[in-house]
Amino acid sequence: MDRGPAGDGGPPRFLRWLVVVLGVVLTVRFGPVAFSGREAPAYYRGDETKVAYLLHGAGRDLLTLVQPERFYGTKVEAKNRFRTGSARFDGEWFFGTFLMTVVGASQTAIEHPDLAADSGDVTHLGEETLVAPQTRAYDTEAWSEDALDHLEGSSRDHCAYLCYVAFGLGMARLAEPKFAYGELHDRVIATLERRMLAKESLLLQTYPGETYPVDNAMFIGALGLHTQATGTDHHVLLERWEAKARATMLDPATGLLVQSMKDDGTPGDRARGSGTALASYALSYALPALSKDLWTSIRTHLWVSVLGFGAIREYARKDQGHGDVDSGPVIFGLGISSAGFALGAARANKDEQAFRGLYASAHFMGAPIDGDARRNYVTGGPIGQAILFAMMTARRAP
Amino acid sequence: MKVIYGGIVLALAWVTYFIVSQFDDREGVTGALLTTGSQPSDAIFALGALLALRFLCVVVLPALLVGWLLERLLVRLHKRFTRARS
Numbered sequence: 001m002d003r004g005p006a007g008d009g010g011p012p013r014f015l016r017w018l019v020v021v022l023g024v025v026l027t028v029r030f031g032p033v034a035f036s037g038r039e040a041p042a043y044y045r046g047d048e049t050k051v052a053y054l055l056h057g058a059g060r061d062l063l064t065l066v067q068p069e070r071f072y073g074t075k076v077e078a079k080n081r082f083r084t085g086s087a088r089f090d091g092e093w094f095f096g097t098f099l100m101t102v103v104g105a106s107q108t109a110i111e112h113p114d115l116a117a118d119s120g121d122v123t124h125l126g127e128e129t130l131v132a133p134q135t136r137a138y139d140t141e142a143w144s145e146d147a148l149d150h151l152e153g154s155s156r157d158h159c160a161y162l163c164y165v166a167f168g169l170g171m172a173r174l175a176e177p178k179f180a181y182g183e184l185h186d187r188v189i190a191t192l193e194r195r196m197l198a199k200e201s202l203l204l205q206t207y208p209g210e211t212y213p214v215d216n217a218m219f220i221g222a223l224g225l226h227t228q229a230t231g232t233d234h235h236v237l238l239e240r241w242e243a244k245a246r247a248t249m250l251d252p253a254t255g256l257l258v259q260s261m262k263d264d265g266t267p268g269d270r271a272r273g274s275g276t277a278l279a280s281y282a283l284s285y286a287l288p289a290l291s292k293d294l295w296t297s298i299r300t301h302l303w304v305s306v307l308g309f310g311a312i313r314e315y316a317r318k319d320q321g322h323g324d325v326d327s328g329p330v331i332f333g334l335g336i337s338s339a340g341f342a343l344g345a346a347r348a349n350k351d352e353q354a355f356r357g358l359y360a361s362a363h364f365m366g367a368p369i370d371g372d373a374r375r376n377y378v379t380g381g382p383i384g385q386a387i388l389f390a391m392m393t394a395r396r397a398p
Numbered sequence: 399m400k401v402i403y404g405g406i407v408l409a410l411a412w413v414t415y416f417i418v419s420q421f422d423d424r425e426g427v428t429g430a431l432l433t434t435g436s437q438p439s440d441a442i443f444a445l446g447a448l449l450a451l452r453f454l455c456v457v458v459l460p461a462l463l464v465g466w467l468l469e470r471l472l473v474r475l476h477k478r479f480t481r482a483r484s
Contacts, residue, residue, distance in 0.1 A: 011476040019472045023465035031464070032456050367452055369419045378419050379445060 033308030037360030043392050044347065044355050048112050051393060055108050055115060056374035058101045058389040059122040061382040065097065066129060091138025095161070097383045098135065099168045102126035104389035106175035111393065116175070123172050127181060130168055136161045142207045148184070151191045157204040159212075162188055163219035167282060170225030179229075189226050192219050193237055201265040202237075202244045211261045211268070213249045216241075217279035224286025242287050254316050255297035259326075273302045273314045273338030274327045277345045281394055284348035288397060295349040298342060303354065304334060309364065310357025312338040340384070344391030362388060401470055404463040411459055415451040 010016070042050050102123050109119035129135050133146065139161035140146050147158035169185040179185075196202055196219070206215045220241055223234040248265055249258050256271030257279050280294035302313040314335030315321045323329045328336030339358055346354040366377030366388065377385050 010473050016469050016472060019468045020465035023468040024461040027461040027464040028457060031460055035456055364452070364456065365449070367419055367448055369416075379448065 029307055032364065033357075033360050036309070036364040037356050039363065040356040040359035041352075043359060044352050046111050046393070048114065050375075051108055051112060052115055052118065053370060053373060053375040054389045054392065055105060055118055055122060056372070057376040058104060058385050059118070059125075060374055061376070061385050062098065062101055062122060062125050062129075065094070065382060066125065088138045088142065091135075092160070093383050095130070095135050095138070095164070097386045098126045098129045099164055100383070100386035100390040102130060102168045103171045104386065104393050106171040107390070107393040107395060109175040111395070120176065123176065127169070127172055130165055131181065131184065136165075139207075148188075151187050155195065155198075156208075157192075157195055157206075159192075159204040159206045159215045159219065162192055163204065163206075163215045163222070166192060166222035167218045167225065170222045170229060173229040174225055185226070186230070189222065189232075193223070193234065196241075197237060201248070201261065202241050203249075203261055203265075209263070211263070212259065212275070213245070213257055213261060214259070214275035214279045217245075217257070218282045220287060221282030221285045224283075228285075238286055242290050245290060250297075251316075254301045255293060256301060256316065257294060270315060270319055270321070272321075272327065273298065273312045273335050274341060276302075277312060277338050277341035281341060281344035281348055281391065284345070284395070284397060291345070292349050292397075295345050295351065298345065299351070299354065302338070305357055308357065309361045310339070310342075310354055310359075311361055312342045312358075314338050337387075340380075340387045340391060342391075343388070344394035347392070347394040347396055350397050359392070400466050401463065404459070404466055408455070408459040408463055411451060411455045415448070415455050418448050418451060 039050060105119040105122040105126065109116045109123070112119075131148070133140070133148075136147055139158055142160065143156050143158055145154060145156060147161045150156070166185070166188045169181055169188070173179040173182065173185055192204065196204055196216075201211075203211050203213065203216050204219065206212050220238065223238060226232055227234055245257075249261065250256065251258055251267075251271035254271055256273070257276040258267040259269040259272040259275045260267075262268040276294050276298055280291045280298065283291040283294070298312060301316045304311045304313060311334040313333050314323065314327045314330045315333065320333070321330065323335065326337060330336075339361055343355060343358045343362065346352075346358060362377070365379060366384065367379045368375050368377050377388055380388065
């Protein structure tokens, strides 16, 4: 029998190699996911210290975004740190970073009253920027009018800005006893409700000629938040929208949310993971049954587990497609945005197993670093940090 | 000795990873790289280096180290067993 080095009398060479291969295979299978997912249970439970680190990390990012920042050795204006190649998307990402941070900080204040002071600092900075004219310039340019200056007189939907700002302000209003933008928030909600009810499709346009159900789902989530914060009754629209969504906005084969709709109310694109996951998260605040059904569809048709790491396909298994600004890069069919938003949908729908798998992926790819009582996920940048913060602090269903 | 060398390489890889991640975080290099094309090419290199180092630290080196450790353990057990028999 072949032995190890001549004369050492050791075990057979094949046995030594077998042990090496066995060790490598078992370590690759169980080691990385155990290492990367070790904090997932704490985040799922809402561990206060862990959440405080996320809050401080996201807060630091906001501070750097509102002042000229040294970027790659030179001073640049904050907004110019986003360089997607499109001024509209740069504006969306700048707005999205503040929105998601406000949402995350407000959710933190609601779940952890001891962190309310720190959350309040972050939320106030975020709110100020959310309602500033330059923050919604991407929407103003697309619609040729300012969304907030034309709330009552205009019939233009402005869902790219208004649907999301309604959600962000709604979450902040729930968290803050002395909310400074109550009157503006009420006007935005009333305007969008009136515009939506005037449409047969119950869908607002994001940009002229562009309609996305996921953006409308954000507004529906905002209606739920508005009810919780003020007691205002929106059940008529909520019930009608849920029925309409189930009839026209879901892919009949998979139950996933169609990404875009045509003016005649028929699907303009396939169902997508990123849109479905974000909608499932947002709807958990207004239409929990629909949110749960969307999450079940994600688990059935988009969920992938690789070596214990959780991932979400951007398109259902029979479909192939490329990534875009909504999905982020799509690698081997797996979406970056869909996995990030699915973290929130999983927590909102109390799916701890999925949350653990997805968090392990986010931790591995996000490259977190800790310091000064804060945590930042380096590879996602400010918008990635903000999205993770909002999704990892999503409210769990009662 | 292989195990000691492996441990040293793993430790060095982690140290390098932390240095690169600190740089990326402070400079905001990776933050604007989700869509590339208008970024300095060396910023993309920094992101690639960070992820490659992370893969090395979390997956490759620990797996090799465990494999070596088990092999050394097997050799020691075999020696002890054969000595006891003789």
